[in-house]
Amino acid sequence: MDLKVAGIVLAVVVALGVVLSGAFELTGAVAGGPLPVKIGVVTDFTGPAASWGESTRMGAELAVAELEGNGMPVELVFEDYKLESRLAVTSVQKLVEVDGVDALYVEFNPGSLAVAPAMADSRIISMFDAAAESPIDYSQLSFKTYLDYRAGCRQLAQHFKADGVKSVGVLKANIEFGELCLQGVREIYPDAPVQSYDLGEADFSTPLARLLASGTGAVVQVGFESDALNSLRVIREKNLALRYGSSDDVVTQRVREEYASELKGGWLFGFASVSPEFKQEIWAKYGREPFNYYGAALAYTHVKQIARALYACGREVECAVEKLSESPADATIGFKRFEGRAAVFDIGITSGLGVAK
Amino acid sequence: MLQILLNGIIAGAIYALVAAGFALVYSTARFVHFAHGAIVAGGAYALFFFFERLAIGFWPAAVLAIAVAALLGWVCNELVYKPLRHRGATPLILLLAGFALLVLIESLLLLIFGADVKVIRVLPVERGMDFFGAIITPLQVVIVVVAALLLVGLHAFMSFTRLGRSLRAVASNKVVAQIRGISVEATYAKAFLLASAIAGVAGILVGMEYNLEPTMGTSLVIKGFTGAIVGGVDSVPGAILGALLLGVAENVAAWYLPSGYKDAVAFVLLFLFLLFKPNGIMGSNKGARK
Numbered sequence: 001m002d003l004k005v006a007g008i009v010l011a012v013v014v015a016l017g018v019v020l021s022g023a024f025e026l027t028g029a030v031a032g033g034p035l036p037v038k039i040g041v042v043t044d045f046t047g048p049a050a051s052w053g054e055s056t057r058m059g060a061e062l063a064v065a066e067l068e069g070n071g072m073p074v075e076l077v078f079e080d081y082k083l084e085s086r087l088a089v090t091s092v093q094k095l096v097e098v099d100g101v102d103a104l105y106v107e108f109n110p111g112s113l114a115v116a117p118a119m120a121d122s123r124i125i126s127m128f129d130a131a132a133e134s135p136i137d138y139s140q141l142s143f144k145t146y147l148d149y150r151a152g153c154r155q156l157a158q159h160f161k162a163d164g165v166k167s168v169g170v171l172k173a174n175i176e177f178g179e180l181c182l183q184g185v186r187e188i189y190p191d192a193p194v195q196s197y198d199l200g201e202a203d204f205s206t207p208l209a210r211l212l213a214s215g216t217g218a219v220v221q222v223g224f225e226s227d228a229l230n231s232l233r234v235i236r237e238k239n240l241a242l243r244y245g246s247s248d249d250v251v252t253q254r255v256r257e258e259y260a261s262e263l264k265g266g267w268l269f270g271f272a273s274v275s276p277e278f279k280q281e282i283w284a285k286y287g288r289e290p291f292n293y294y295g296a297a298l299a300y301t302h303v304k305q306i307a308r309a310l311y312a313c314g315r316e317v318e319c320a321v322e323k324l325s326e327s328p329a330d331a332t333i334g335f336k337r338f339e340g341r342a343a344v345f346d347i348g349i350t351s352g353l354g355v356a357k
Numbered sequence: 358m359l360q361i362l363l364n365g366i367i368a369g370a371i372y373a374l375v376a377a378g379f380a381l382v383y384s385t386a387r388f389v390h391f392a393h394g395a396i397v398a399g400g401a402y403a404l405f406f407f408f409e410r411l412a413i414g415f416w417p418a419a420v421l422a423i424a425v426a427a428l429l430g431w432v433c434n435e436l437v438y439k440p441l442r443h444r445g446a447t448p449l450i451l452l453l454a455g456f457a458l459l460v461l462i463e464s465l466l467l468l469i470f471g472a473d474v475k476v477i478r479v480l481p482v483e484r485g486m487d488f489f490g491a492i493i494t495p496l497q498v499v500i501v502v503v504a505a506l507l508l509v510g511l512h513a514f515m516s517f518t519r520l521g522r523s524l525r526a527v528a529s530n531k532v533v534a535q536i537r538g539i540s541v542e543a544t545y546a547k548a549f550l551l552a553s554a555i556a557g558v559a560g561i562l563v564g565m566e567y568n569l570e571p572t573m574g575t576s577l578v579i580k581g582f583t584g585a586i587v588g589g590v591d592s593v594p595g596a597i598l599g600a601l602l603l604g605v606a607e608n609v610a611a612w613y614l615p616s617g618y619k620d621a622v623a624f625v626l627l628f629l630f631l632l633f634k635p636n637g638i639m640g641s642n643k644g645a646r647k
Contacts, residue, residue: 048472173615195618200576202567205364206611226474226568237485238360238492258482
């Protein structure tokens with residue numbers, strides 16, 4: 001056979017094969033069942049929040065295993081954006097345009113705040129796991145999860161008020177959840193003084209001195225572990241008579257061990273609980289616990305919700321959004337419901353040393 | 358008010374530690390070495406590695422950390438700046454290279470040590486000492502004393518030592534310095550070694566006072582740069598004084614203005630000096646330089 005003719009025949013056969021396999025995929029005629037729902041998970045595996053990202057993977061994969069057992073195959077596509085906003089946007093573009101995902105799960109504020117506007121005209125359901133609230137303002141197909149910082153800080157303020165603290169000040173990080181926390185505190189203490197700072201600030205000597213000088217008896221600060229370490233160090237070194245309120249993902253075990261005396265009389269808000277059954281399932285599958293049960297439990301809860309909604313509606317987006325909005329309560333991490341596409345959780349308050357109230 | 362002043366002096370002393378090495382490089386090699394911030398961070402992480410991870414005693418760990426920082430600075434010069442200079446790179450190109458090195462070194466620190474906050478606990482965190490009604494900790498006293506010693510010591514070094522005079526000669530006119538038998542490249546190398554050793558000292562003290570994060574060098578070098586501009590970037594004592602002034606100005610402003618304006622104070626000072634006194638408080642007002 002002439003080589004040229006052989007080459008043409010080969011090319012035609014290969015092209016036919018590609019087209020036919022694509023057609024089979026489109027019609028779902030491949031033996032084995034329906035096409036799996038594809039969920040893109042955009043998180044941090046190698047950046048500052050890598051340990052949280054790994055916890056998310058554990059929870060998401062556990063959810064997938066359970067869904068598959070119930071005849072709902074799910075394919076997860078993970079993207080690592082290292083907490084860099086521009087990488088989050090390109091990751092999402094790849095997930096949507098190349099991987100053809102049916103839904104997105106985006107973690108942390110930098111990614112959520114960057115991706116949300118980009119998804120404004122998209123027909124993809126997005127779930128933003130971040131303290132910020134604004135991501136769901138861009139699209140009716142977006143949902144938000146994680147703690148309500150306004151409600152959490154309001155509860156902290158209520159507890160300080162019940163303790164007789166006359167004035168509570170706020171050390172406000174210049175980021176959306178810092179502003180939400182301030183709003184929550186001011187629902188109880190309308191004149192709460194505020195000292196703001198940029199993330200990365202290490203020296204809180206003057207802001208804390210100023211809060212103390214304005215008569216505050218307690219300070220509320222939500223941010224990151226380094227913020228708590230730096231603030232509590234100043235409180236100890238300068239012997240400031242200030243109680244401390246924050247979220248329990250900021251006041252880590254290391255912070256509690258080092259600054260136990262400064263945390264006495266303080267309050268922390270966080271998720272009420274993670275169910276023992278979920279913890280057992282994690283241990284059974286992985287033989288270890290995740291760095292953070294919250295991340296794993298949130299991913300587990302919401303991957304299941306998203307997949308169920310999509311399967312119930314045959315991937316029809318508006319229907320799936322409605323189904324997702326009606327998701328029932330789930331005890332895994334105290335999920336109660338979605339309100340205006342924002343997840344509502346049981347909020348737990350513990351003393352500064354982590355003892356539940 | 359005394360407490361606020363003290364807070365400002367402590368912050369200024371930290372900026373001064375960074376500004377000193379920064380100004381030393383600028384006054385000799387005539388370009389802005391932004392990677393200096395990463396050298397500071399490198400010194401801090403080196404102390405963490407030797408003291409916390411390898412559990413070596415503090416003083417040997419500190420000496421090793423200073424050596425690592427000095428070596429890191431020397432490598433930056435040998436592998437990046439020197440080849441660029443030989444290719445006729447302008448100060449702008451060298452500045453951009455410095456930025457790239459800053460990002461590269463911070464990324465390496467992130468890769469090696471991870472992004473979670475690290476803590477160096479040489480001294481326990483305790484209530485500070487009373488000082489006329491204000492409070493200061495022993496470590497903060499050390500920081501202020503070291504900054505003061507640097508001010509005096511570097512001035513004496515630049516004025517009375519052979520190496521100091523070589524650095525000044527090269528800074529003043531490197532062609533004439535070469536004619537006089539001074540090796541310009543060797544002088545640059547020594548300047549980087551010395552400046553980076555000072556950065557190592559800064560990294561040790563900053564790491565003990567605050568926490569370690571891979572990007573800690575970026576904010577420090579911006580403050581150090583601002584302080585150097587205010588004090589006179591080609592005068593090492595001037596840079597130290599400018600940094601002290603910056604620290605005090607920031608904290609006094611934070612007392613009377615919303616604290617969110619703290620960084621704005623630094624940049625307003627920078628703009629004012631660039632506009633009205635670009636040579637800084639103690640900078641020289643020479644004409645065209647070689």
